[in-house]
Amino acid sequence: MLEKRTCDLAIIGGGLAGGLIALALRRQRPELELLLIESGETFGGNHIWSYFSTDVAPEHRWLTAPLVTHGWSGHEVRFPGHNRTLPDIYYSIESDRFDQVIREQLPERMRVTGVEVASATPTAIALKGHGRIRAGGVIDCRGPADTQALDCGWQKFVGQLVELEQPHGLTHPIIMDATVEQKDGYRFVYCLPFTPTSMFVEDTYYSDKPDLDRRRIAQRIGEYVDAQGWTISRTLREETGVLPVVHGGNLADYWKAGGERTAKAGARAALFHPMTSYSLPDAVRTAMAIAELDDFSGDALHHFSRKLAGEHWRDGGFYRLLGKMLFLGAQPKERYRLFERFYRLSPELITRFYAGQSTAADKIRILSGKPPIPISRALRAILGK
Numbered sequence: 001m002l003e004k005r006t007c008d009l010a011i012i013g014g015g016l017a018g019g020l021i022a023l024a025l026r027r028q029r030p031e032l033e034l035l036l037i038e039s040g041e042t043f044g045g046n047h048i049w050s051y052f053s054t055d056v057a058p059e060h061r062w063l064t065a066p067l068v069t070h071g072w073s074g075h076e077v078r079f080p081g082h083n084r085t086l087p088d089i090y091y092s093i094e095s096d097r098f099d100q101v102i103r104e105q106l107p108e109r110m111r112v113t114g115v116e117v118a119s120a121t122p123t124a125i126a127l128k129g130h131g132r133i134r135a136g137g138v139i140d141c142r143g144p145a146d147t148q149a150l151d152c153g154w155q156k157f158v159g160q161l162v163e164l165e166q167p168h169g170l171t172h173p174i175i176m177d178a179t180v181e182q183k184d185g186y187r188f189v190y191c192l193p194f195t196p197t198s199m200f201v202e203d204t205y206y207s208d209k210p211d212l213d214r215r216r217i218a219q220r221i222g223e224y225v226d227a228q229g230w231t232i233s234r235t236l237r238e239e240t241g242v243l244p245v246v247h248g249g250n251l252a253d254y255w256k257a258g259g260e261r262t263a264k265a266g267a268r269a270a271l272f273h274p275m276t277s278y279s280l281p282d283a284v285r286t287a288m289a290i291a292e293l294d295d296f297s298g299d300a301l302h303h304f305s306r307k308l309a310g311e312h313w314r315d316g317g318f319y320r321l322l323g324k325m326l327f328l329g330a331q332p333k334e335r336y337r338l339f340e341r342f343y344r345l346s347p348e349l350i351t352r353f354y355a356g357q358s359t360a361a362d363k364i365r366i367l368s369g370k371p372p373i374p375i376s377r378a379l380r381a382i383l384g385k
């Protein structure tokens with residue numbers, strides 16, 4: 001019975017971060033008795049996670065390889081001023097596959113779905129209506145905590161996987177088509193050609209407000225598809241997201257909001273790219289680092305994860321500065337200019353940016369030259385005025 005269970009390590013939340021930690025530990029530390037607890041009916045929820053091959057270090061790629069459902073050599077961006085095809089390999093992971101791999105790689109006793117955690121301490125979990133579980137250590141991966149302690153803009157989107165009546169003719173993804181009408185901040189459409197006649201189309205906004213008009217955005221996806229000369233025969237699935245684009249705030253308070261003494265990973269530990277809100281590169285690095293630990297006690301895990309979050313926050317300072325320029329320095333309609341200019345820079349710099357590994361020279365290069373927004377506003381944003 002679940003309420004009588006004890007284990008070496010309990011992972012709360014079988015989403016991206018929790019699932020990857022479980023998979024990494026299962027392979028690297030098979031001696032550990034794990035328990036992955038997910039409140040939904042499947043692991044991973046309803047997601048398509050995409051990333052560049054260079055986001056994951058070669059020695060970590062065994063972790064993501066079984067999860068990948070689509071991959072392309074190269075991708076494209078489109079702006080009013082220029083189009084560009086970049087060479088990086090792009091991958092997508094669909095949550096159905098994520099769920100399948102977790103079920104294959106974790107024995108049944110080590111995973112549960114449909115069980116909601118009410119609260120956690122470093123060594124115990126209270127289940128909603130099912131009693132308590134005792135563990136040597138607990139890692140909380142329940143997704144974002146309360147974001148009140150963070151200063152954010154929002155990246156919000158609706159994505160639809162659509163079946164088309166005819167082949168679309170695209171051979172690689174368009175990761176930003178910003179030639180669309182600019183509304184509600186920086187708007188772009190993202191297209192992943194899954195098969196010759198199916199396409200994942202997402203309409204995205206870098207907006208000041210988190211509210212999402214799902215119906216209206218879904219309608220705009222239809223308008224975009226029509227404008228490409230494609231015809232939808234059926235919509236196969238839909239996902240929505242409202243992700244924080246963090247440009248300031250206080251990590252210590254955010255950490256406390258997610259449970260002060262409990263170890264955390266994923267969005268709950270603010271382990272995501274401040275500008276893109278994407279967390280897959282950090283989730284892989286975190287899972288691999290946890291698999292190398294010697295001590296899985298609640299206190300040791302808390303110490304480790306808090307330190308990791310602190311370092312990540314410190315290293316993200318430059319990206320938060322860019323976020324300030326985007327949300328506080330640029331008028332919503334001119335935000336696209338920052339991305340348009342960024343995408344004229346070298347492919348290697350762009351790659352390092354997405355992996356959250358920009359060098360000092362990259363940072364100087366990104367900020368040098370004539371800014372695409374008035375310099376006085378850029379400076380006011382940077383100085384926080």
Ligand SMILES: Cc1cc2nc3c(=O)[nH]c(=O)nc-3n(C[C@H](O)[C@H](O)[C@H](O)COP(=O)(O)OP(=O)(O)OC[C@H]3O[C@@H](n4cnc5c(N)ncnc54)[C@H](O)[C@@H]3O)c2cc1C
Nearest residue numbers: 013015016017039049050117142143241266267278279280
């Ligand atoms: C639709 C969408 C698309 C995204 N696409 C990308 C992408 O392409 N690339 C990328 O890098 N990032 C992407 N992101 C951003 C980010 O990577 C994801 O949000 C990622 O899933 C965050 O990982 P996580 O493990 O922290 O949270 P989640 O993946 O959300 O996992 C949290 C899990 O905890 C479970 N849970 C919550 N409360 C409880 C509870 N009380 N008890 C038990 N379980 C609980 C949830 O059901 C969920 O499964 C996307 C986000 C969204 C919303």
